[in-house]
Amino acid sequence: MSAPTTSPAAPALEIRGLAKSFGGVRALHGIDLVVQAGSVHCVLGENGAGKSTLCHLIGGSLTPDTGALRLYGEPYAPRRPADALAAGIAMVHQHFSLVPTLTVHENLRLLRLADLPRRLARVEDEYGLALDLGARVADLPVGLRQRVEIVKALLREPRLLLLDEPTGVLDPAAVDALLTTCRRIADAGGAVVLITHKLGEVAGAGDTATVLRGGTVAGGGPLAELPPERLVPLMIGRPAGSLDPALSGTIGLTADAPAARTGTVPRPVPARTGDMNPPPALDVRGVSVRRADGTPALDDVTLTVVPGEILGIAGVEGNGQSELMAVLGGSLTPRSGTVTVGAADVTRATPRRRTAAGLGVVPEDRHHEGCVGPLSVAENLFLGRLGDFRRGRLFLDRAAMRRAADTVLAAHDIRADGPGTPLSALSGGNQQKVVLARELALDPLVCLAAVQPTRGLDVGAVDAVHTRVREAASRGAGVLVVSSELDELLALCHRVVVAYRGRLSEPVPTDHARARERIGRLMLGADASEHLSPARPLPQGPS
Numbered sequence: 001m002s003a004p005t006t007s008p009a010a011p012a013l014e015i016r017g018l019a020k021s022f023g024g025v026r027a028l029h030g031i032d033l034v035v036q037a038g039s040v041h042c043v044l045g046e047n048g049a050g051k052s053t054l055c056h057l058i059g060g061s062l063t064p065d066t067g068a069l070r071l072y073g074e075p076y077a078p079r080r081p082a083d084a085l086a087a088g089i090a091m092v093h094q095h096f097s098l099v100p101t102l103t104v105h106e107n108l109r110l111l112r113l114a115d116l117p118r119r120l121a122r123v124e125d126e127y128g129l130a131l132d133l134g135a136r137v138a139d140l141p142v143g144l145r146q147r148v149e150i151v152k153a154l155l156r157e158p159r160l161l162l163l164d165e166p167t168g169v170l171d172p173a174a175v176d177a178l179l180t181t182c183r184r185i186a187d188a189g190g191a192v193v194l195i196t197h198k199l200g201e202v203a204g205a206g207d208t209a210t211v212l213r214g215g216t217v218a219g220g221g222p223l224a225e226l227p228p229e230r231l232v233p234l235m236i237g238r239p240a241g242s243l244d245p246a247l248s249g250t251i252g253l254t255a256d257a258p259a260a261r262t263g264t265v266p267r268p269v270p271a272r273t274g275d276m277n278p279p280p281a282l283d284v285r286g287v288s289v290r291r292a293d294g295t296p297a298l299d300d301v302t303l304t305v306v307p308g309e310i311l312g313i314a315g316v317e318g319n320g321q322s323e324l325m326a327v328l329g330g331s332l333t334p335r336s337g338t339v340t341v342g343a344a345d346v347t348r349a350t351p352r353r354r355t356a357a358g359l360g361v362v363p364e365d366r367h368h369e370g371c372v373g374p375l376s377v378a379e380n381l382f383l384g385r386l387g388d389f390r391r392g393r394l395f396l397d398r399a400a401m402r403r404a405a406d407t408v409l410a411a412h413d414i415r416a417d418g419p420g421t422p423l424s425a426l427s428g429g430n431q432q433k434v435v436l437a438r439e440l441a442l443d444p445l446v447c448l449a450a451v452q453p454t455r456g457l458d459v460g461a462v463d464a465v466h467t468r469v470r471e472a473a474s475r476g477a478g479v480l481v482v483s484s485e486l487d488e489l490l491a492l493c494h495r496v497v498v499a500y501r502g503r504l505s506e507p508v509p510t511d512h513a514r515a516r517e518r519i520g521r522l523m524l525g526a527d528a529s530e531h532l533s534p535a536r537p538l539p540q541g542p543s
């Protein structure tokens, strides 16, 4: 981080009266905000509050309708991202900007920075952020891709770093490393603007905060004066006490969710107690997948989710979770093994047949796999079910589709300027809600498989999604949740299996007194012998 060069006493960033509209949507208006040099300033707010828009205005990818910015005391009016870079501002966006087919090193060379080796060594030394320069970006798990994005920003030695929800895809250790990086930057005299939904991160790394709501400033100030109980109502307009206590760990209010969780997770529907029992919601048997280099990504994996059960998969990223989800989603065909949903073998099925079998999938990378940005919100909601709205052989009853979409938007509190809006015009969290709403609405929904279903959602929306997932399970669907966030798995799931080197452990019931400790040990491979070897028996559903 380079030292500020102008007006050292002036704030790093000062914003006055900023406004931005998109057509009829007022994304921001009357925004005043000050970020002091030597501080980490958190920007919080519900999905669609205007946080990313603010970031884009500071980063020069959008220009304001009105308002003025000053950077270290100097007028600052970027017209394009290059202006922000030239002024010493670097930004890490919600979505990756790396070229997947290139190596990490090739991606960094695209920055055309003089002295790249020295800068890399410095970032590694100062922040402990080492990279495998020879790895192809496409082969990296999302957490490592995010690390490349962050290193990319730091290589520019910026005097203001903007981070737009950088931790959503990171595991807890990587989150800690990033927050430490933010602190170091601030302690060295630089400034960081951190956009996040996680109150634990705010408390851990922030000095000051601004809360946005409906495009205006709802409140803010030094975080010492803004405990979570004051921040939550500013963010979502209702008290923290209105949220499910099981959520506290998920959103970072406390370190230990299970105590709060007791009694909030409904018991699963009993399985296999008689001849009339339905088949498992999801049955994965003996599935093996190899990586491009021939090493096993999934090694004879067997997994059963019974109807009514919410089963979690925990694990440090890169232990086969992505490949398992790719097998379920159909983008990867296993070398051996079968995947059955209800009574249907979907091992080699097309996406349409998977949907027809009742398999809902919320993929890891929803922006590329989960939805189609240029299509409307309504089309995305009913993707794969457009036939329901067919009128005659050629036409769609668009009015009926819009009406149905309006109902879903209201039910899921999706903030969009109508169902005809292109999905890409929605905020990140609202796009996520669209994907979830679509998959949860499958009829029949036999099994929902979701990676980090609440990633990028505000605390109120996380609460709502947990409720919906529990409702789906109580109606008889099986739910598989893959997450690197143990707190979320403990809050939501009945049992958790742990992925480790392409194998899965035996399920750990989450109501077990030592569940967190046990899962933690399994994640580190401490009890590697307990990860099912091919010879070990199939786990039974809960009884």
Ligand SMILES: Nc1ncnc2c1ncn2[C@@H]1O[C@H](COP(=O)(O)OP(=O)(O)OP(=O)(O)O)[C@@H](O)[C@H]1O
Binding pocket: 022, 025, 026, 027, 045, 046, 047, 048, 049, 050, 051, 052, 053, 054, 415, 416, 417, 424, 425, 426, 427, 428, 429, 430, 456, 458
């Ligand atoms: N390119 C665009 N075209 C039309 N509307 C947009 C565009 N970008 C943002 N908006 C709208 O501006 C508002 C603010 O969106 P923004 O992405 O800034 O919210 P956010 O606070 O970052 O939300 P999230 O937490 O979900 O990422 C939303 O109503 C959104 O739909």
